[in-house]
Amino acid sequence: SLGESTFMVEMNEAASILNNLSERSLILFDELGRGTSTYDGISIAWAIVEHINASPLRPKTLFATHYHELNEMEALYPGVVNYSVAVKEIDGKVVFLRKLQRGGSEHSFGIHVARLAGMPRSIVERAATVLRQLEEANRRQGAIDTADSSAGARQAATAAITPSAKSSAVAAGSGKHPRQEAATDGMQLSFFQLDDPVLEQIRDELLGLDINNLSPLQALNKLSTLREILQGR
Incomplete structure (x- = not known):
């Protein structure tokens, strides 16, 4: 290891890609711009997309990002599609x-993903509360990005976060951390909970199967039937 940060490694890789473009290039960028301030990351990602779009080599590129600001590039550059x-x-x-x-x-649904990962319920609920408070402070301040705005805007945004009662009690020495409960009820909903008659039909077919007395041939036939149901949607 050369002691380089993750961001430096990412920039080295991006530079190597951009300096070796060809007409046969297929470029895959995943979350480029992480590991630095939000504005830095957005600016680098934006400039890279502009550079690739303007290249006479026209390399095919897939750029996955959570920087929603980059959505605006589609209206500015004919080669960009969201x-x-x-x-x-x-x-x-x-x-x-x-x-x-x-x-x-x-939307990024980061808190929902944290819930799916089994993050303790108290943390997920607290994160949702903090997010609402930051978004409200952001609207009041008119800042573009509370996470990386001016110092004054950041202070105003974080000042809007009210400490949780649990944190205040523990900090004061008058409370104890409860045993963490994972937010398991936030697991992704089953597709069978969707309001879809085809999926409901498949559910009924599956629930009606006597698996213990089903031969391999019967199982294959049933699988073929279910596939035909889906193909006929």
């Missing part, structure tokens, strides 16, 4: 549909 992965929100929970759709996304 796509996002479809999700569906049901009762405050998120179902990741694993379907690529046209258009950019305005």
Whole structure:
């Protein structure tokens, strides 16, 4: 190891890619710009997209990012097209549909992902509260990005975060950390909970199977039937 930061390694790799473009290049960038301030990351990502788009070599590029500001580039550059992965929100929970759709996304669902990963419930709920307070402070201040705005805007935003009662009690020595409870009820909703008659039909077919008395041939036939149901949607 040369003692380089993750960001430095990422920049070295990006520089190598950009300095060796060809007409046959296929470029895959995943979350380029992490590891530095938000504005730095957005600026670097934006400039790289501009550079690739302007290149006479026209290399095919897939640029995955959570910088929603980059969505605006589609309207500015003919070679840029936005796509996002479809999700569906049901009762405050998120179902990741694993379907690529046209258009950019305005949400990252980071807290939902933390819940899916089994993060303790108290942390997930607290994060949601802090997010709401930061977003409200951001709207009041008119700042573009509370995470990396001016010092005054950042102080105003963080000042809007009210300490949780639990944190205040522990800090004062009058409380104890409770045993953490993982937010398991936030696991991704089953596709069978979607309001879809085809999926409901498949669910009924599966629940009606007598698996213990099903021969391999019968299982294959049933699988073929279910596939035909899906193909006929």
